[in-house]
Amino acid sequence: MTTDKPTRPYPVADAETEFHWEAARLRELHIARCAGCSQFIHPPRGMCPRCWSDDIRPERVSGRGTVYTYAWNEMGGRAPGWDGGYLTVVVELDEQPHLRMLTQLVNCDPRRVAIGMRVRVTFEEIGGGIILPQFEPNPEP
Amino acid sequence: MIRNRVAIVGMGQTPAYRRTEASLGTLVLRAARDAIRDAGLKGTDIDGLAARVRAQALNIAFPADGLDRASTMYVADGLGLGTLSWCAGLNEGANQVAAFVEGVHALVAGACNYVLLYNQVARPKDIAYGATTELASRGPEQFMRPYGWLLAMQRPAAWLNRMFHEKVLTEEDLGYVVMNDRKWAARNPAALLRDPMTMDQYLASKPLVPPLKLADCDMPVDAAYAWVITTVERARNLPHKPIYISAAQVGLSPHSGDHDSGGIFGFPDLTRTVHDYTMRTLWENAGMSRDDMDIAMLYEGFSPMALFWLQALGYAGKGEAGAVMRDIYTGKRGPAVNTHGGVLSTGRNHGAAAVSEAVLQLRGAAGDRQVAGANAAVVTMGGIMQDSGAMVLTSKQA
Numbered sequence: 001m002t003t004d005k006p007t008r009p010y011p012v013a014d015a016e017t018e019f020h021w022e023a024a025r026l027r028e029l030h031i032a033r034c035a036g037c038s039q040f041i042h043p044p045r046g047m048c049p050r051c052w053s054d055d056i057r058p059e060r061v062s063g064r065g066t067v068y069t070y071a072w073n074e075m076g077g078r079a080p081g082w083d084g085g086y087l088t089v090v091v092e093l094d095e096q097p098h099l100r101m102l103t104q105l106v107n108c109d110p111r112r113v114a115i116g117m118r119v120r121v122t123f124e125e126i127g128g129g130i131i132l133p134q135f136e137p138n139p140e141p
Numbered sequence: 142m143i144r145n146r147v148a149i150v151g152m153g154q155t156p157a158y159r160r161t162e163a164s165l166g167t168l169v170l171r172a173a174r175d176a177i178r179d180a181g182l183k184g185t186d187i188d189g190l191a192a193r194v195r196a197q198a199l200n201i202a203f204p205a206d207g208l209d210r211a212s213t214m215y216v217a218d219g220l221g222l223g224t225l226s227w228c229a230g231l232n233e234g235a236n237q238v239a240a241f242v243e244g245v246h247a248l249v250a251g252a253c254n255y256v257l258l259y260n261q262v263a264r265p266k267d268i269a270y271g272a273t274t275e276l277a278s279r280g281p282e283q284f285m286r287p288y289g290w291l292l293a294m295q296r297p298a299a300w301l302n303r304m305f306h307e308k309v310l311t312e313e314d315l316g317y318v319v320m321n322d323r324k325w326a327a328r329n330p331a332a333l334l335r336d337p338m339t340m341d342q343y344l345a346s347k348p349l350v351p352p353l354k355l356a357d358c359d360m361p362v363d364a365a366y367a368w369v370i371t372t373v374e375r376a377r378n379l380p381h382k383p384i385y386i387s388a389a390q391v392g393l394s395p396h397s398g399d400h401d402s403g404g405i406f407g408f409p410d411l412t413r414t415v416h417d418y419t420m421r422t423l424w425e426n427a428g429m430s431r432d433d434m435d436i437a438m439l440y441e442g443f444s445p446m447a448l449f450w451l452q453a454l455g456y457a458g459k460g461e462a463g464a465v466m467r468d469i470y471t472g473k474r475g476p477a478v479n480t481h482g483g484v485l486s487t488g489r490n491h492g493a494a495a496v497s498e499a500v501l502q503l504r505g506a507a508g509d510r511q512v513a514g515a516n517a518a519v520v521t522m523g524g525i526m527q528d529s530g531a532m533v534l535t536s537k538q539a
Contacts, residue, residue, distance in 0.1 A: 009276050009291070011283035014208060015162040042406060043284045043399075045207075046167025049221035052174045052184075069303035069411060075349045077291040078272035088289045090299055090405060098396075100406045102288045115306040132287055 006127035008081025016044050019058035024131045029121045031093070033059040040096045061095050063121030064138060068092040068100055070113050086110070091119055091135050107136040142251050151180025166207030166399075170219045177220075184220050190393070191229035192216070205280020205401065212400035214527060217393050218407070224418040225393040236522045237366075237493045238530030242389045244370050254375060258368045260493040264361040281401040294358060296403060297443045298350040300525055303411040305352065310448060312352050314463025316343035318444040319356045319485060321470040326482025328510035331494075333360070334486045357444040362488030366497060373538065384503045385538050387517075388427035391530040392419030403526035416453035416521070419529040423454070427533035429517060431455050434533075436502055436518040437476040438495035441483050443524070450521045454531075476519075477512045492522040496532070503536040 013021045016032075023030035032044035036053030040061075047054055070089045076082055087110035093099045105113055106124060120138035125131050153175025155168045163171075177184060190213050206215045213230050229243060237260050244256035265272075278286040304310045319338055326332035338356065346354035376383035394415040398404040404415070424430050431454055441447035448462035457465040468474045481487055481498035488494075499518040501507045507515075517535040522528060 006276065009278045009286035009289075011287050012277045012279045013283070014164060014279070016164050016167065017283060043281050043402065045170070045219055046163050047170040047174065047219060049219050052220070054171070069299045069306070071290075071295040071298040071302065071350050073289060073292065073295060073350050075292075077289055078269050079286070079291050080274065080276060082289055082291060086289050088295060088299075098407055098409050102285050102290050102405070104288050115303065126287070 004127045006081075006130055008126060009079055010126060010128065010130050011132070016046050016056075020044065021130070023058065023060070024123060024133050025129070027123045027131070029061050029063045029133050030058040031061050031095070031099070032056050040093075040099045042099060042101060061093060063133075065091040065093040065101075065119055065121075065135065067105075067113060067115055067117040067119060069115060070105075072110075072113075087113055089113060089119075089135065101133070103133065103135045105136065106134045112137075151176045151178075151182065153177075153179055164208055166211040166215055166219065169211035169216055173216055173220055185223050187220075187222050188225055189227040190217055190222070190225055191227075194230045203275065203279075203282075205282060206399040208280040214393065214397060215399040218396065218398050221395070222393075223395050224421070226390065226419070226422060228391050228393050236391060236528035236530045237491055237496055238389060238520070238522045238532055239391050239528075241368075241370070241386070241496075241532060242391050242530070245386055245389050248370065248372050255369060255371045258370065260366040260491065262362060262364050262488075262490050262493070264363050264489075281399050284406075285402060292350065294350045294353050294443060296405060297445055297525060298353050299405065300411050300414075301352050301445055304445075307412050309412045309460050310445065310463055312344065313340060314448060314466060315352065315357055315444045316340050317463065317466040317470045318441055318447045318483075319343055321466065322441070322479050322483035322485045324470065325477075325480045325510055326486035328508075329481050329487070332482040332486040333362070333488055334482070353443060353445075356485070359442050359484040359489040362490065364488060364490050364493075366490065366493035368496065368500075382504055382536060383538075384500050385535050387429060387533040387535050388423055389530075389532045390419070390423065390426060391528075393529065394418035397526045400527065408526065412459065414449045414453065414525045415527070415529045416450060416523065416531075420453045420521075420531055423519075423531055423533065429533060429535070431519070434476045434517050434519050435512055435515040436480060436499060437478050438480075438492075438499050438518060438520040439478055439483075440492045440495065440522045440524070441479070441485055442489065442491070444485060446524055447478065447483070449525065454519065454521070477515075480507065480510050480512060492520070495520050495522070499534050503534055505536075 032041045034048035035055040037051040039050045068090045074085045118138040119135040122136045123131050124134045153172040240258045323338045326335045346356035396407045439447040439450040451457040451462040499520050502515045521531045
C-alpha cells in the first residue's frame, strides 16, 4: 500500500461515510440503506428521508448499473490532476430507481460512453491507500 | 401588524453533545423531525422553511453541506419534504428574487416602510472561476470531486445530455437563446457582448463541456445593483411611476438534493427542473396569466436555463421549448425575452440586471429597445435545482 497522498481530489471520510470507503478498500461496493423501510440512500445520510428512521446501515450491493447521463469536460477541471478532457458519468444502480452515483468510466475509451450503457463496479487506487469505486462496461446482459 | 396572528405549535431538539458520531446535518434533521411530530403534523404539511444557516467551523474555506452546516436544501431533501412555496436562507447563489421576497413580506407585515435591496457580484481575481488547489473533498463532495465533478457547467451539461437523449432539446435550441440575447444586446449600451450571432457562428463556438460552448456561458464581472421598494400608498408620492409586484416567490421542489450536490443523485426526471414544481402557483398568485406578459426575463447563466424556464412557466410543453424560443427570436410570437441581452451579454450579475431592465421597460424608459406598450413582465432566477425564484411585475395596478 502506497502512503503517498493522492495528487488529485480525494475523499475525506466522515462518521457517516466511512463504511463506503472501508468497503472500497476491500473491493466491495456498500451503500447506506434504511433498516426501517429498505430505502437506499446515496450520498449517505444519518436519517431516512422517507420514513424518518435513525437506523441506517451499510449494505453490499451488486455493483451493476446503467449510465443515466454524463458530462465530458473538454476544458479540464481547474484543479490538480484534471488537465485536458475527461469524462464524469452518472450511473443508476440496479437496486433502486433514481439511486445514482457519480463515477468515471474505466477500462474503455471514455468517448464510447452512451446513455443506457450497462456497467459494473471496479476499483481504482488513487494513492494514499484510497480506493475509489469506478465503473467499467459490463458485457453481461 | 403581526399581533397574535401566528403561534408556535411544535418543538424539537437534540441533546447537546460534547462529542458525537452524528453529523451536524443529522442532528438538524432529528430536531426538525421531532418538531414536526410534536406539532402533530406530517412532512407533507410543511410548505415553508427558514433558517439562519452558518458554517460552524469558520476556518473552513468551503463548508460542506451536512457536515459544517445544514442548508435549507439539505433539510428539505433530508426530511423528504414536498414542494415548498416559501424558503428563506436557501443558499448564497444566484437568486436576486430571494431578497425581494423577504422585503415584500416585511412591508406587507408592516415591519418597515422603505426597504433597500442590493446585489453584488465579484469576478475572482488572480484565479480562474471555479478553480481550486484543495484536494481534500469533504461532505457530499467526497462523492463528486474525486470523480472530476468540479465545475458548475458539468451539472447543466449532464442534464442536457439526458434531455438530448430523451429528445426534449437539441443543440440548435440553445443557439436560439444566445442569438435572441445578442439581438437585444445590440440595442443595449450597457451590454458587453453586442455583436449579433448567426446559428453557424453559434455552432462554431468553442466547446467547453459539450453540448455547452463558450457562447452558452455567462462571464464573470464586478458590478453592483440596488433597488428600493415600498408600499403602494407611499409609492404614489414618489417621482417614478410605481412598478407593482404582483407576485414574488422562491421555492424548492422535492428531491432537489443538498446545496453541494443539487439533484444529480436523486432528482427523478432530468427532463424537468425544480422550477416545474415551484412555479405552478406563480400565475395564480399574480392574478395574471402568462399570456398577459409583454416581457419575460428568463435567467440563463447557462443558455439552456432559459428553455427550462419556458417549460416551467407554461409557455412550452415538454419538447417544445426550442421551437417556442425560435419563434420568440424571430419575432413570430411573444413575449419579448431578455430585452437587455440576458446575463450572457451583460455579465454574470445573477439576474440583477434583468430586474432593472424589467423596471425600465415597464416605466417606458428603455430607449431603442423599448417594447411598445409593455405593461407586464415576468422575471425569473435560478438554474436547475437551487435558487428557484420569480417575480411578476406590472405598471398597472389591477
